[in-house]
Amino acid sequence: xxxxxxxxxxxxxxxxxxxxxxxxxxxxxxxxxxxxxxxxxxxxxxxxxxxxxxxxxxxxxxxxxxxxxxxxxxxxxxxxxxxxxxxxxxxxxxxxxxxxxxxxxxxxxxxxxxxxx
Amino acid sequence: xxxxxxxxxxxxxxxxxxxxxxxxxxxxxxxxxxxxxxxxxxxxxxxxxxxxxxxxxxxxxxxxxxxxxxxxxxxxxxxxxxxxxxxxxxxxxxxxxxxxxxxxxxxxxxxxx
Numbered sequence: 001x002x003x004x005x006x007x008x009x010x011x012x013x014x015x016x017x018x019x020x021x022x023x024x025x026x027x028x029x030x031x032x033x034x035x036x037x038x039x040x041x042x043x044x045x046x047x048x049x050x051x052x053x054x055x056x057x058x059x060x061x062x063x064x065x066x067x068x069x070x071x072x073x074x075x076x077x078x079x080x081x082x083x084x085x086x087x088x089x090x091x092x093x094x095x096x097x098x099x100x101x102x103x104x105x106x107x108x109x110x111x112x113x114x115x116x117x
Numbered sequence: 118x119x120x121x122x123x124x125x126x127x128x129x130x131x132x133x134x135x136x137x138x139x140x141x142x143x144x145x146x147x148x149x150x151x152x153x154x155x156x157x158x159x160x161x162x163x164x165x166x167x168x169x170x171x172x173x174x175x176x177x178x179x180x181x182x183x184x185x186x187x188x189x190x191x192x193x194x195x196x197x198x199x200x201x202x203x204x205x206x207x208x209x210x211x212x213x214x215x216x217x218x219x220x221x222x223x224x225x226x227x228x229x230x
Contacts, residue, residue, distance in 0.1 A: 107163075108161040
């Protein structure tokens with residue numbers, strides 16, 4: 001099946017620093033990837049749609065200058081949290097569009113837990 | 118707009134009990150429907166899916182049937198195990214061509230030995 005990886009799986013950083021999270025489709029090419037944020041005991045909140053070779057599309061209320069997304073290749077999208085603050089601490093999950101049984105669907109990565117001190 | 122409504126949890130069951138987690142949806146057209154499971158500290162794993170009306174998705178003893186007439190996709194398992202303790206998310210695929218998913222709020226299941 002289609003596999004999506006994320007790196008790192010967890011990261012701790014100091015307030016004011018930037019953190020980059022990678023999302024890779026391991027055995028398929030993905031022109032479209034998604035980035036989600038999940039708060040404790042809550043559902044996933046879609047942050048943005050990442051399209052290979054073009055600018056990301058951000059959901060309403062998501063600061064594009066704070067959450068920089070780069071989808072430079074068909075297998076890699078990165079999310080950079082710039083000037084991170086404690087309120088950015090969260091679980092970040094990516095997904096990639098792949099095909100299963102002739103149907104396009106999202107395949108999810110294992111998530112990255114970010115803690116900002 | 119499209120939406121997914123899940124029963125609120127937490128749901129606490131004894132091992133070998135029957136499980137039902139309700140999920141209903143509102144959508145224009147006939148989206149694909151999914152159940153995902155999330156274990157503590159992990160990402161989402163696809164549990165099962167159905168792409169058209171009357172389809173039954175099944176995996177690891179879990180089942181859900183795409184009911185167009187009641188716009189439902191209830192998750193069931195005949196005999197739960199402690200290892201099934203997790204959060205379950207119902208989701209539908211957006212039909213606008215964006216491939217976006219709309220998730221329910223999630224239902225936490227706790228199975229006691």
